[in-house]
Amino acid sequence: MKRTHPTSLVIVGLIGTVVGLLTDAALAASGHGVVVPPVTLSVTLGVIAVLVVVLAWPIRRAIRGTAPLRIDPFRAARTVVLAKACAVMGALLTGLPLGLLLFMLTRTVLGDTSSIVLTASAVAGGALLLTGGLLAEWFCTLPPDDPDSDRENRGPEPDASHSHA
Numbered sequence: 001m002k003r004t005h006p007t008s009l010v011i012v013g014l015i016g017t018v019v020g021l022l023t024d025a026a027l028a029a030s031g032h033g034v035v036v037p038p039v040t041l042s043v044t045l046g047v048i049a050v051l052v053v054v055l056a057w058p059i060r061r062a063i064r065g066t067a068p069l070r071i072d073p074f075r076a077a078r079t080v081v082l083a084k085a086c087a088v089m090g091a092l093l094t095g096l097p098l099g100l101l102l103f104m105l106t107r108t109v110l111g112d113t114s115s116i117v118l119t120a121s122a123v124a125g126g127a128l129l130l131t132g133g134l135l136a137e138w139f140c141t142l143p144p145d146d147p148d149s150d151r152e153n154r155g156p157e158p159d160a161s162h163s164h165a
Contacts, residue, residue: 003137003138003141004084004087004088004133004134004137008088009087009088009091009130010091012088012091012092012095013091013092013094013095013098014095015092015095016091016092016093016094016095016096016098016099017095017096017098017099017102018095018099019095019096019099020035020095020096020097020098020099020100020101020102020103021099021100021102021103022099023035023099023100024099024100024103024104025103028103034100034103034104034111034115035100036100036115036118036119037097037100037118037119037121037122038118039118039121041122041125042118042121042122042124042125043125044125045090045093045122045125045126045128045129046125046128046129048086048129048132049086049090049128049129049131049132049133050132052079052082052083052086052132052133052136053132053135053136053139055079055082055136056079056080056083056135056136056137056139056140057139058071059071059075059076059079059080059139059140060139060140062076063139063140063141063142063143076140079136079140080136080137080140082136083133083134083136083137083139083140084133084137085133086129086130086132086133086136087129087130087133087134087137088133089129089133090126090127090128090129090130090131090132090133091126091130092126093122093125093126093129093130094123094126094127094129094130095126096126097119097120097122097123097126098123098126100119100122101116101119101120101123104116104119
């Protein structure tokens with residue numbers, strides 16, 4: 001499995017930002033209140049980020065050879081998939097409140113300070129989830145294979161002068 005590419009995370013974050021900005025603009029244009037994320041969103045995203053890193057830590061120890069026990073490969077695969085999902089959702093949940101915040105800050109009359117702080121904390125919570133997912137994914141990355149050890153296992157290289165061209 002390949003690591004999450006930064007371009008895909010940027011695209012997902014930009015999509016979230018545009019959706020957040022357009023959602024608040026549509027709500028304000030129709031006379032409704034703008035979306036203000038609750039503080040529990042930020043806390044929950046931060047807790048999930050810590051949990052995914054904690055789940056990936058034993059896999060990192062096993063990869064580096066410092067763990068006393070072997071890790072089940074299915075557990076490692078599930079953990080890396082969770083890490084990738086957290087990274088992608090972290091990008092989305094960073095972009096979405098960022099769009100909400102951009103809408104709030106571009107108005108001629110600023111809204112309530114608490115709504116701006118809550119929205120900014122939601123951006124921080126999404127960034128924590130993104131960072132935790134990428135860190136956990138890095139923890140689950142296997143080191144590159146040593147090409148010298150493969151050569152020893154295969155035997156001597158065939159002589160180029162005996163090629164059958």
